[in-house]
Amino acid sequence: MPASLRVDSSSPASVADELEGMGLPAERIEPWRRAREEYRPAAWVARGADDAMLAAVLTRGRPATAAIKITDVWCADESAAAGLVDVVAEHALAQGDVALKWEVDAGGELPAFAADLGFVPMRRPWAAVGTENVRGYVRWLVPAGHDEPGYYAQTTLFTCGAVAALIAAEGSAAGGFGAGAADRDVELGFWRRASNYPACEPIGLAVALHDHLGDAPVEVALDSEGPVLLESFTGFDRSFRAELQEDSLRQARERGILVRRDRVDIDEVVHRVDAGEHALLLIDEQPMHGETGPHWVVAHARVGDTLVVEDPWVGVDAGETWVDSHELPIHPDDLDRLVRWSDDAYRGVIFTRVG
Structure with missing residues (x-):
């Protein structure tokens, strides 16, 4: 200057x-x-x-x-x-x-x-x-040598988990999105297989991702023994969703998916993504948008001391475009605030490696 x-x-x-x-x-x-x-x-x-x-x-x-x-x-x-x-x-x-x-x-x-x-x-x-x-x-602004993934924005309020999983699936034999007219069918079809109506809870999402990928390893960590993402439901609305989660757990065990009940440390997430894995992260949107809500993103690379995520949500009404939510770096301290949900602050993470 x-x-x-x-x-x-x-x-x-x-x-x-x-x-x-x-x-x-x-x-x-x-x-x-x-x-x-x-x-x-x-x-x-x-x-x-x-x-x-x-x-x-x-x-x-x-x-x-x-x-x-x-x-x-x-x-x-x-x-x-x-x-x-x-x-x-x-x-x-x-x-x-x-x-x-x-x-x-x-x-x-x-x-x-x-x-x-x-x-x-x-x-x-x-x-x-x-x-x-x-x-x-x-x-x-710091050295960054990672591969840039493709980006797809969710087309509904509830398909973030499906979109995060399909973004992570790029490069696998099954593939993810393809920039074609059928992509929305792919999005909704995956959500139907993974859904706990309407949310995708971690174990059910992991089962759907495992079935989509075929041979790629899938591991899920959820430090809660009971059903999750049901905080607003009572009576039958809660009980049938809880039963679906029990069935997802059974399916995970049958498929040999590792289901951990310990609380994953953010340092482990950073280390494993840095080593080439993808991590689907269940977050609370409040730190990013000022409004509480469960949401899925996928971390795919490390740049400096940050993890780079793909966030399926584009806040168009707030003036955002895909440029905001694609290749979005987040510091570990902020991830620690984001990757938790509910008053119990449980943490849901799915690890996979493709390609």
């Missing part, structure tokens, strides 16, 4: 006001106006000697994760914009983030300087609930 330029952090709303004063249309300013506080919005501005704004960068990032996404860049001077993006990257790394992503709307173009700064294209998703045409780029 040239010494003649000054970099300030600012509120997105104040930058929006300044851009509006320059005559930018409302649709160009809209992302700055709707930056939601729960997703760590930040605005960065580069100013010249006369205090005129030369470039501005809008970022956001899920809490309890180690990635920041550039949502918009405005510039009157490309060299100032390049320097400003570099400052954003340095700040992100200092705050513990290991990935800086850049989202470009359909029809938009990434500035030429982005490649010089180390941004590379992210793999296009198989499906992403209406955000497929958005393009994503990433600059890893």
